[in-house]
Structure formats: C-alpha cells, structure tokens
Amino acid sequence: MAIDMSAPTGVGRPGDSPANGTSRGKGFRLNALTALIAGAIGYLFGHWAGNAIASGYQQVQGSGQNDIAVILGYLFGTVGWFAGLGALNYPIKKIFGCEPAGDEPSYEKGVGKYFRFTLDHKVVGVQYLFGMLTYFFVAGLLALAIRTELLSPTNHIFSPDIYLEVVSEHGTLMMMMMTSVVMGPFGNYLIPLMIGAKRVAFPRLEAASFWFTPASFVILLSALWMGGFQSGWTGYAPLSIQQGVGQDSYIMAFALMGFSMICASTNMIATIINYRAPGMRWSRLPILVWSLMATAFMMVLAVPVLIDGLYVMALDRTAQTSLLYGAHGGSPFLWENLFWFFGHPEVYLLAVPGFGIVSELAPVFCRKPLFGYKTSAAGMIGVSVLSFFVWQHHLFQSGMNPDMRPMFMLTTELISIPTGFLYLVGMGTLWKARIKFDVPMLFVAGLFFNFLFGGLSGVYLSDVPADVTIHGSFFVMAHFHYTIMGALIFAVFGAIYYWTPLITGIQLSSKLGKIHFWTMFITFNSTFLPLFAIGLLGQPRRVFEYAHRLQTLNDWVSISAYLLGLSLTFFVVTFVWQLAVVRKPSPKNPWHSRGLEWQGAMPPLPHNFDTIPVIQSGPYEYGDPNAIPMVEWGTNGDVTAPASVGGAS
Amino acid sequence: MAGVSPKISGDTRKHGTRIFIIWLVASIIGSSLIYFVLGPHLPPGTMTNQARGQQFDIKVLSTVATPVLLFVWIYMGYATITWRLKKGESWADGDGMYLKGNRKVQGWWYFITSATVLSLAVFGTYELIAPAGAGGGEGPSPIWKPASHHMLQVQVIAQQWRFTYRFPQYGGMETTSLELPNNTQIQFNVTSLDVIHDFWAYQLGVKADANPDVNNVAYAKPDQLGRFTVRCDELCGVWHGAMYNYGTVVTPSQFNTWATNLEKQNAAVTKLLPKYATTYTPSYTGAGGGYYPPGDPNGNL
Numbered sequence: 001m002a003i004d005m006s007a008p009t010g011v012g013r014p015g016d017s018p019a020n021g022t023s024r025g026k027g028f029r030l031n032a033l034t035a036l037i038a039g040a041i042g043y044l045f046g047h048w049a050g051n052a053i054a055s056g057y058q059q060v061q062g063s064g065q066n067d068i069a070v071i072l073g074y075l076f077g078t079v080g081w082f083a084g085l086g087a088l089n090y091p092i093k094k095i096f097g098c099e100p101a102g103d104e105p106s107y108e109k110g111v112g113k114y115f116r117f118t119l120d121h122k123v124v125g126v127q128y129l130f131g132m133l134t135y136f137f138v139a140g141l142l143a144l145a146i147r148t149e150l151l152s153p154t155n156h157i158f159s160p161d162i163y164l165e166v167v168s169e170h171g172t173l174m175m176m177m178m179t180s181v182v183m184g185p186f187g188n189y190l191i192p193l194m195i196g197a198k199r200v201a202f203p204r205l206e207a208a209s210f211w212f213t214p215a216s217f218v219i220l221l222s223a224l225w226m227g228g229f230q231s232g233w234t235g236y237a238p239l240s241i242q243q244g245v246g247q248d249s250y251i252m253a254f255a256l257m258g259f260s261m262i263c264a265s266t267n268m269i270a271t272i273i274n275y276r277a278p279g280m281r282w283s284r285l286p287i288l289v290w291s292l293m294a295t296a297f298m299m300v301l302a303v304p305v306l307i308d309g310l311y312v313m314a315l316d317r318t319a320q321t322s323l324l325y326g327a328h329g330g331s332p333f334l335w336e337n338l339f340w341f342f343g344h345p346e347v348y349l350l351a352v353p354g355f356g357i358v359s360e361l362a363p364v365f366c367r368k369p370l371f372g373y374k375t376s377a378a379g380m381i382g383v384s385v386l387s388f389f390v391w392q393h394h395l396f397q398s399g400m401n402p403d404m405r406p407m408f409m410l411t412t413e414l415i416s417i418p419t420g421f422l423y424l425v426g427m428g429t430l431w432k433a434r435i436k437f438d439v440p441m442l443f444v445a446g447l448f449f450n451f452l453f454g455g456l457s458g459v460y461l462s463d464v465p466a467d468v469t470i471h472g473s474f475f476v477m478a479h480f481h482y483t484i485m486g487a488l489i490f491a492v493f494g495a496i497y498y499w500t501p502l503i504t505g506i507q508l509s510s511k512l513g514k515i516h517f518w519t520m521f522i523t524f525n526s527t528f529l530p531l532f533a534i535g536l537l538g539q540p541r542r543v544f545e546y547a548h549r550l551q552t553l554n555d556w557v558s559i560s561a562y563l564l565g566l567s568l569t570f571f572v573v574t575f576v577w578q579l580a581v582v583r584k585p586s587p588k589n590p591w592h593s594r595g596l597e598w599q600g601a602m603p604p605l606p607h608n609f610d611t612i613p614v615i616q617s618g619p620y621e622y623g624d625p626n627a628i629p630m631v632e633w634g635t636n637g638d639v640t641a642p643a644s645v646g647g648a649s
Numbered sequence: 650m651a652g653v654s655p656k657i658s659g660d661t662r663k664h665g666t667r668i669f670i671i672w673l674v675a676s677i678i679g680s681s682l683i684y685f686v687l688g689p690h691l692p693p694g695t696m697t698n699q700a701r702g703q704q705f706d707i708k709v710l711s712t713v714a715t716p717v718l719l720f721v722w723i724y725m726g727y728a729t730i731t732w733r734l735k736k737g738e739s740w741a742d743g744d745g746m747y748l749k750g751n752r753k754v755q756g757w758w759y760f761i762t763s764a765t766v767l768s769l770a771v772f773g774t775y776e777l778i779a780p781a782g783a784g785g786g787e788g789p790s791p792i793w794k795p796a797s798h799h800m801l802q803v804q805v806i807a808q809q810w811r812f813t814y815r816f817p818q819y820g821g822m823e824t825t826s827l828e829l830p831n832n833t834q835i836q837f838n839v840t841s842l843d844v845i846h847d848f849w850a851y852q853l854g855v856k857a858d859a860n861p862d863v864n865n866v867a868y869a870k871p872d873q874l875g876r877f878t879v880r881c882d883e884l885c886g887v888w889h890g891a892m893y894n895y896g897t898v899v900t901p902s903q904f905n906t907w908a909t910n911l912e913k914q915n916a917a918v919t920k921l922l923p924k925y926a927t928t929y930t931p932s933y934t935g936a937g938g939g940y941y942p943p944g945d946p947n948g949n950l
Contacts, residue, residue, distance in 0.1 A: 160887045160888055160889075160890060160891070161887045163890075164884075164886075164887060164889070230884075230886055230887055231884065232884045234884070236844070236845050236883070236884065237845075238843070238844050238845070238861065239844040239845065239884065239885060239886055242843075242844060242886070325861075326860070326861050326862035326863070332845055332860055332861070333860075366732075366745050367740055367744035367745045368744065368745035368746060368747070368748065369747065369748065369749045370749075371748065371749065371750060371751075372749075372750045372755055373749065373750070374750075375750070375755060396785055397785040397786040397847065397856045397857050397858055397865075397867075398786065398788075398858045398860070398865075399786050399788045399789070399839075399857065399858045399860045399863045399864075399865035400788055401788050401790065402782065402785075402787040402788055402791065402792055402793070403792055405777060406770075406773075406774040406777065409770055409773050409774060409777070410770040410774075413766045413767075413769055413770045413773070414766060414770075416762070416766055417759070417762050417763055417766055420758075420762045423721060424754075424755065424758045427721070427724050427725070427728075428748070428750070428751070428754065428755075430724075430725065430728040430732065431664075431728070431732075431746065431748065432657050432660065432664075432732060432745055432746035432748070433728070433732045433745035433746070434654055434657065434732065434734055434738075434740060434742075434743070434744055434745040435728065435729065435732050435733040435734065435745075436733070436734045436740065437729075437733060445725070445729075448721070448725060449725075452717075452718060452721050452722075456714045456717060456718060459710060459714065459769065460707065460710050462773075463706055463710060463769065463773040463776075464773055464776075464777045464783055464785060465699075465702050465703045465705075465706040465773065465776045465777055465780070465783035465784070465785075466703060466706040466707050466710060466773075467785070468699070468703055468783055468784045468785045468854060468855075468856045469692055469693045469703045469707065469851075469854065469856075471856060471882070472847060472849070472856075472882040472883060473882070536691070536692045536707075537692060538692070538693075538851045538878065538880070540849065540880050540881070540882045541884075542884045542889060542890070543880075543889060543890035544890040544891075545890045545891055545893075546890075547878075592740060622744045622745065622747070623652065623653050623743075623744035623745055623746060623747035623748075624652070624747045625652030625653075
C-alpha cells in the first residue's frame with residue numbers, strides 16, 4: 001500500500017506553493033451554512049422521490065407518513081450536507097481524473113475555519129470539542145426533563161408518549177454521540193502531537209468523521225417534530241417496527257454516527273501505526289495513545305454490526321421484510337444479538353479512553369512514572385478483546401436458550417480482571433508520589449472514586465441470579481451512569497482543564513475549576529448513588545409511574561440532578577468566559593509535563609513541528625535524575641518519517 | 650530533572666503495613682455488617698426459593714465487594730493525606746519515587762483478582778443451577794428444572810399494555826388477576842401477543858421476557874403468603890409505565906377455591922378463547938389486537 005508521504009494537505013507552511021495543495025485564493029468558500037442549505041434541498045428531493053416511488057406505503061402501515069420517503073430524505077439530505085461542505089469535490093475530481101485544487105490555507109486566522117471541512121487535525125479536534133460539548137449539554141437538558149417528570153409518581157408533566165420521546169432522545173443522543181467524546185477532540189488533536197507526526201494518515205476521513213456528527217445530531221433531534229420514537233436507545237423490535245417515522249431518524253442518525261466512528265477509528269489506527277516519529281517505540285507510546293488504539297479497534301470491529309442491524313431494521317420498516325418479526329420467519333432475537341454485539345463493546349469504547357486519560361494525567365500530577373505501563377496497556381487490550389464475548393449478559397432473561405448463561409457470566413466477570421488493572425496502575429502511581437491536586441488531578445481522583453461504584457455494580461449484573469432482580473431496573477441505570485458519566489465524562493473534564501492551555505494558549509482559573517469539580521462531584525454522586533437503591537427496591541427503567549414509597553428518593557435524585565445541571569452550566573459559562581473574554585495567557589508547559597505534545601510551541605504550530613522530533617525516552621520518566629529529555633529535535637524536513645525509520649519498533 | 654524528593658527517599662515508615670491493618674479492621678467490620686445486619690433485609694426478600702437465592706447472591710456479592718471498596722478508599726485516602734504536596738511544598742524539591750512497577754505486587758494483584766473473579770463465577774453458576782434457573786426466563790426448553798413433577802402451570806400473556814394469566818389445568822381459563830398457591834411449584838409460561846415485554850414479579854424473584862411467538866419458562870415456589878407486584882420490565886411502548894398489577898400468594902385450598910370458581914364463572918368466555926397453546930401468533934392487525942388468528946370463530950379478521 002502506498003502511503004502519501006508528501007507534505008500534508010492543508011497543514012503546510014507559509015509560502016507553500018499551491019502545487020502542494022496548501023493554499024487557495026480568498027473568496028467564497030463552502031461552509032456549514034451552505035451545507036445546511038444543500039442538506040435541506042437534498043432532504044426535500046429524497047422525500048419527494050420516496051413519495052414518488054412508494055406512495056402507497058403509508059396506507060399499508062397506517063402511519064400517515066411514508067418511511068421510504070423519510071429515509072431517502074435523510075439519505076439525500078446527508079449527501080447534500082457533504083456536498084454543501086465541499087467534501088465531495090476531491091473524490092469526484094479524482095474519480096474523473098482531474099487533479100483537485102488545494103484545499104485551504106492552514107494559517108487562517110479567525111473562527112471561520114471551524115465551520116468548514118478542513119484537513120488540519122487540530123481544527124477538527126476543536127470542532128469535535130465544541131460539537132461534543134453541545135451534544136452533551138442538549139442531551140443533559142433532556143435528562144433534566146426526565147427528572148422533572150419523575151418528581152411525582154402520579155402527577156405528570158408530560159404525556160406518556162412525550163416522556164418516552166424524551167427518554168429515548170436522551171439515551172440515544174448520549175450513547176451514540178459520546179462514543180467520540182475522547183477520540184474526537186483529544187484523539188484527533190493530540191495523537192499526532194503525542195507521537196511526533198505532522199499530520200494524520202487520512203485527513204479527509206478524519207474531517208468527514210466530524211461532519212457526520214452534526215448531521216446525525218440534527219436528524220435525531222428532528223424525530224421530536226415527527227412524533228419521536230418510544231423504543232429507547234436499544235430500539236428493540238418489534239416495538240421499533242411498530243413505531244412512527246421518528247424511528248427512521250433513529251436508524252439514520254445512529255448509522256451516520258456509526259460511519260463517523262468507522263472513519264475516525266480507521267484514521268486513528270493508520271496514524272498510530274504509520275506516523276510515529278523516529279524512536280517512538282510501542283513501549284514509549286503515551287498510554288492515552290494505547291487506549292485510543294484499543295478503542296479504535298473496538299470501533300472498527302463492533303460498529304459495522306450495528307450498521308448491519310440498523311439496515312435490517314430499515315428494511316423491515318420500508319421494504320416490509322419481516323426479519324425482526326417472528327410471525328413471518330424473522331426473530332426479534334436477531335436485533336437483540338446484533339445490537340448488543342455492538343452495544344457492549346460500545347460501553348468499553350466509552351470507558352477505555354477515560355482510562356487512558358487518567359493514566360496519562362496521573363504521572364504528571366504525581367511526578368512519578370506510570371506504575372505498570374505494560375499492565376496498563378495490556379488491561380486496555382484485554383478489556384477490548386473480552387468486550388466482544390460478553391454481550392448476552394444483557395439477555396439473561398430474554399428467553400433465548402439458557403445453556404450459554406454460565407459462559408457469559410464467566411466472561412463478564414473475567415472482564416473485571418483487566419478493568420481492575422486501572423486501579424493497580426493508578427494506586428501504584430500514587431505510591432510515594434508528590435501529588436498535586438490541580439484541577440485535572442481532582443477529576444482523575446473523581447474518576448477513581450466514581451468508577452469503583454460503576455465497576456463493582458457491574459459484577460452484580462454479571463451474576464445471573466442477582467441480575468434477575470436488578471436487570472432492567474434503575475440499578476442498571478445507576479451502574480452505567482457511574483461508568484460513563486462518572487468515569488468517561490469526569491476524565492473528559494480533566495482532559496479539558498489539562499489540555500486547554502496547550503490548545504488555546506489560555507490559562508484556566510484553578511479556583512473556578514475547583515468550584516466546578518467539587519459541585520459536580522458531590523451532585524453527581526448525590527444524583528446517581530440513590531438510583532442503586534431505587535432499582536433494588538423495584539423501580540423499572542423508562543416508567544413514568546412508580547411506587548409512592550419511592551417518591552422521596554426520586555425527589556432527592558431530581559433535585560440533585562438540577563444542581564448537577566447548575567454545576568455544568570457554571571462550567572460552560574466560566575469556560576466560554578475565560579476563552580472569549582478573560583484570555584489569560586498560559587505559561588509554557590504549565591504542568592511541567594514530559595509529554596511530547598508539551599515540548600513544542602504552545603499553541604502548536606499549524607504543521608505541528610518545525611523539525612522531526614526524535615524520541616529518546618518514554619514520557620513518564622519522572623523521578624529519575626539521569627533521565628534524558630523525551631525528545632531531541634531532528635533535522636528539518638517536510639515529511640513525517642515513518643516509525644520504522646530511526647529505530648522505532 | 651529533579652530526581653526523587655528527599656522527603657520521599659528519606660521516608661522509612663511502613664506505609665503498606667499501616668494501610669493493610671486499617672483495611673483489615675475496616676473490612677472485617679464492614680463485611681460483617683453487610684452480611685449479618687443489612688443482608689437479611691436486601692431485596693427481593695424471601696417469598697420464594699428463587700427470591701431467597703437472589704437475596705443470598707446480592708448479600709454475598711456485597712460482602713465481597715465491601716473489602717474491595719474499602720481497600721481502594723483507604724489506600725487513596727492514605728495516599729492523599731501522606732503524599733500530597735503540603736502548603737509551601739513544590740515539585741522543585743524533587744519528584745516522587747522512581748518506581749515503574751513491582752513484580753511481586755503486580756503478581757499478587759493478578760492472582761487475587763483472578764481467584765476472586767473465578768470464585769464468583771463458580772458461585773454464580775451454582776446459584777443459577779441449584780434453584781432451577783434462579784427465577785429467570787429459560788426460554789422454551791429449560792435445562793434447569795425443579796425436581797417436582799406436579800407443577801401449577803401459569804401462562805403469562807403480555808400485550809400492550811396489560812398482563813393476563815391462563816391456567817391450563819383449570820380448563821384454560823384466563824384472568825386479569827393472579828393468585829398463586831403457597832408451597833407449590835409453579836411453572837410460568839411467559840409469552841407476548843405483540844412486542845417484547847418482561848414479566849417481573851418482584852417479590853417472587855421471577856423475571857422473564859415476554860416475546861411474541863416464544864414460550865419463556867421460569868420457575869418459582871412461594872413459601873410465604875402475601876401480595877407481590879408485577880411490572881413490565883422491558884420498554885413496550887407508550888403505556889409501558891402503567892403496565893403493572895398485583896398478585897397474591899394464598900393457601901392451596903384458597904387458591905383451589907378461587908380457581909375453581911373462576912373456571913366455572915368464565916366457562917362461557919373460555920370457550921371463545923383460542924385453544925390453550927404455548928404461544929399465539931399475532932394476526933395481521935399487528936400490535937395488541939392480534940390475539941385471534943384469522944379464521945378464529947370469534948375473529949372478524
């Protein structure tokens with residue numbers, strides 16, 4: 001396979017010639033607005049075409065809407081969206097044998113570049129960061145709506161169908177969008193800087209992976225205007241076949257997010273394998289890179305199965321096949337298996353990047369080498385591999401043949417061994433350390449506290465007899481919020497506080513950060529800890545009515561959730577305020593990190609490094625008086641040497 | 650590079666021993682409290698063999714989890730107090746201990762976690778098999794069955810958005826309420842007429858998905874009189890939250906009277922029902938309305 005070793009498109013140097021594809025004349029350029037217009041035109045065309053070719057289907061289904069028209073609308077809308085961004089120009093010209101013009105200047109000032117299809121991994125990282133925060137807060141608002149409904153067991157704010165629309169939107173938004181909350185912003189921005197590369201392997205795939213996400217987000221939210229979908233994020237058939245056209249939004253949005261994950265992870269794997277600087281051996285790779293490598297492999301192996309399942313569901317809803325419906329030869333178990341074959345690795349592809357972040361940050365704030373580096377990497381790989389062998393623990397009472405239950409109980413419990421390595425590594429790193437509780441380290445500590453509840457409660461769910469009581473209850477809800485929000489999102493906030501000075505050159509206030517951490521930590525636990533009890537006491541998920549005896553606990557949770565919302569709002573306001581108004585410059589390498597990403601310019605140069613870095617030692621050699629610097633700056637050069645050059649192995 | 654701080658390199662206190670002793674004392678107290686004080690009150694109670702088994706599992710898991718939780722808390726708390734930078738200190742004094750790993754510690758960690766996890770898997774498997782599937786749905790061909798050959802058959806029919814119950818041993822009569830005899834082995838045959846539901850009889854310790862065209866079998870043997878709650882535990886559409894009712898465990902004679910009376914009262918209606926079967930194929934009307942197949946004497950389909 002030929003790897004393009006020429007200067008990266010869009011990330012060249014000032015004065016690079018157009019032949020290098022790095023600059024283009026000023027003038028009108030396609031952007032998010034043109035994409036929106038083209039997307040709307042595409043949707044209208046697809047909807048018209050769907051009605052033209054299958055005008056009778058809405059009568060067959062009695063839904064009043066034609067699923068084929070809606071699906072085609074979204075499909076053509078997405079094509080229009082990408083065409084409106086200009087993302088298709090390059091491949092189309094290539095197909096027709098034309099040499100495409102260069103893309104765009106890499107030294108562009110201002111915020112305009114963040115609204116365009118750009119090939120600079122750092123711009124894509126920032127796009128992802130703000131995109132992901134937006135998706136997270138919108139989905140979080142929906143969570144507050146859910147908690148408002150649950151203030152009373154019998155007096156209702158929403159009708160049952162609206163309530164389930166909100167529940168389904170919240171769950172689906174969080175579960176599909178947050179898969180990229182680390183790989184998107186931090187993976188794309190930091191990985192080349194951490195491995196000493198000037199570019200990523202597939203910048204177009206990387207950019208496409210981001211621009212799938214707003215399309216997916218808008219499509220999923222659009223379901224609210226079409227009656228929503230009441231099948232939850234799990235979309236079990238035949239309920240999902242029975243749903244109105246809102247379910248089509250679920251199918252398309254989740255599939256687009258799946259494509260986004262495949263694009264992002266393909267690029268991530270290729271970049272890490274091929275674009276490491278000389279001397280960046282596998283044993284010197286920052287642990288965050290290992291975690292994202294493991295995550296990327298999970299994505300490329302698990303996500304296609306989800307897309308297959310969604311395709312089957314779309315066929316049932318449009319072509320009237322009966323693949324997920326027992327009466328005519330199909331089976332609802334097919335969807336359950338396909339969905340959870342993706343769904344359980346998904347839980348780990350959410351968690352493992354969080355492990356990577358805290359393992360990356362802990363040595364910096366402990367001034368110690370990462371304890372058990374190989375164990376840490378092996379743990380993440382072990383979790384990734386085992387994650388493909390546990391999915392049926394979601395289906396212990398499903399009615400499938402029970403003979404596999406002991407095996408799935410065993411595999412699920414086995415996965416706690418590599419997961420536990422996180423604690424071995426974290427606790428070993430704390431041993432005789434010099435711990436400084438700056439804001440990022442507080443979030444690291446928060447993760448270790450929270451994930452303990454998430455991890456231990458998972459053992460209850462893996463035990464079949466205990467699972468009979470707690471499956472499908474609020475206990476499960478508490479469990480996965482502890483693993484995803486308590487671990488992943490805490491890690492993300494730690495990462496934001498840690499790397500914002502690098503990305504923006506702006507120092508964030510430690511005082512405000514600590515207020516954010518403590519309020520979030522306390523209200524998070526106050527919100528989700530009682531849910532374990534609520535579940536054990538018999539409240540199923542996704543219900544709008546519950547036992548009166550559980551009202552006090554539910555009210556406590558709702559009030560805590562509002563306070564958690566306030567804490568997160570505090571973050572948004574102070575974060576934006578400090579970035580947009582205060583703009584206090586950060587000192588260089590404010591955390592005194594050995595990490596390669598901190599050794600260059602801050603913020604990084606458009607082309608990352610002036611010279612090729614040559615890696616001399618690992619990133620965590622704290623405490624060694626004889627440690628040599630991690631990097632020696634090499635010779636000038638426009639190409640990023642592959643890792644095989646210069647001793648990387 | 651600063652090298653190791655003198656504060657760390659000169660520290661000869663036995664931190665490991667201290668942590669171990671604190672943890673051991675706390676774990677003995679904590680686990681004892683969980684097992685003996687909290688344990689008997691843990692859900693789902695002791696109304697059936699299966700519920701008792703689930704309670705025992707939750708109790709054992711909590712007892713095992715407590716030392717793990719305490720170990721991490723005590724270790725982290727100790728580390729925070731002992732090794733954090735105090736006021737006036739900075740990293741300029743030096744770094745932490747240059748320690749990249751410890752084979753002995755890592756080896757013990759692998760061994761203890763592996764042994765614990767494997768033990769729990771063996772324990773869980775035994776607890777699954779011994780009480781005949783532990784109250785969970787075993788599908789149409791259960792492999793862990795109760796020894797008793799005389800079982801009361803109760804068919805649970807779920808549909809949007811209610812449960813009904815058929816008793817084949819009482820002429821196939823169907824009811825909207827559920828009474829069960831005490832000290833009697835019961836076989837629940839759970840099925841659905843439309844989408845996936847889940848029959849969750851909380852106090853009985855029974856949970857089984859209700860799938861269309863599938864007979865999902867679960868077992869329970871009540872040994873306490875009283876009321877229990879039935880909820881749908883799988884999202885099944887708009888009124889999922891309202892899909893619940895209550896059942897009662899009564900004495901065998903009370904049950905027999907209740908069932909016999911209902912069988913007589915409902916005889917005329919029972920005749921119109923489709924013949925008792927383990928599943929009922931929904932008709933083309935789809936959800937909820939498809940109880941009666943085309944051609945059924947009572948159907949107009």
